[in-house]
Amino acid sequence: MSRVEVIAPHFKKRLSGVTSTVVQLVPIQAARLGIATIGPGLPDTLPKLRPRQLPSLWLRPASGRKRIWHARRNVEMIAGIFLKSVLRAPLHLVFTSAAQRDHRPFTKFLIRRMEAVIATSARSGSFLEVPHQVVMHGVDLDAFHPRSEPADDFAAAGLPGKYAVGCFGRVRAQKGTDLFVDAMIALLPQYPDWTAVVTGRVTPENRAFADELKRRIAAAGLEKRILFLGEVADIKVWYRRVTLYVAPSRNEGFGxxxxxxxxxxxxxxxxxxxxxxxxxxxxxxxxxxxxxxGAALTAAIRRYLDDPDLAKRHGEEGLVEARACFHLEREAAGIERVYDAVWARGG
Structure with missing residues (x-):
């Protein structure tokens, strides 16, 4: 604990976008500064603050600086405020906001108690009423990479077709899975070389929604060309197997x-x-x-089904952009600059 200067709380058991952020970012940050997580739902490979170490929060680390409590949810902001203002732990409070909506009054109250606020995009920042820095999320370029072996080819999946178009994530209306399915029902009869792949978990409350989509597919006679694979063991390989990826969400935090x-x-x-x-x-x-x-989505997808070479070119340009602007190290460095500014202000 004498080396830990940042605490990344995670107070939710279920996997979420915040979970993914913490799991990917903390190992990168740990190579640059002392950081530990606290809370359930995280792998044991991450540096963690154990219950017996909690009293150490009232002792400053070896650097003499106050620790940073970096919250990403309301409950984590509440905990940080309680530790600092009520229990007098020497902490700085930082919050990351990904919300794409006007915050409720209580959330605004919590945010105003933070010493620094990070927005994950310019759009999420537009809903904040306090000064903030935009630090966009990054992606693990070692885990997500272009095709490199035969198993990365769509042919290795043993599914029909020459090309695949994919839609990944939880199957529900918010994610626009129905918009994707409707587009595929409209387009695939005209493009026999293409197969559509949907992956992701169906929760009990969305079972009827998923069943209705499968009913539509069956009515169109496309059961063998619009495939629901459920939760797959390794989603990364599917990004490499598809020629086109579709993200049709109706609303998102970051995505x-x-x-x-x-x-x-x-x-x-x-x-x-x-x-x-x-x-x-x-x-x-x-x-x-x-x-x-849905009409605009269908028209945009049609352009790539018409011209797979265009999809390839745009995919190559996307790789250049991801490597230049959206790698995890860039995100970690942006967050560290916010930490340094907080420490420089002291208080």
């Missing part, structure tokens, strides 16, 4: 999947939900359409 596709040299058609429009350069690395607009 990492387009970056994961770009890092895999795969072209992207995305809605303008979340930070998608700040990642995908329309006409260069893919296409961006209005969220919830």
């Amino acid at each position: 990492l999947t387009p970056l994961e596709a770009m890092a895999s040299a795969t072209a992207v058609v995305a809605s303008d939900a979340g930070a998608y429009a700040e990642m995908v350069e329309d006409g260069v690395t893919g296409a961006v359409v209005p969220a919830g607009d």
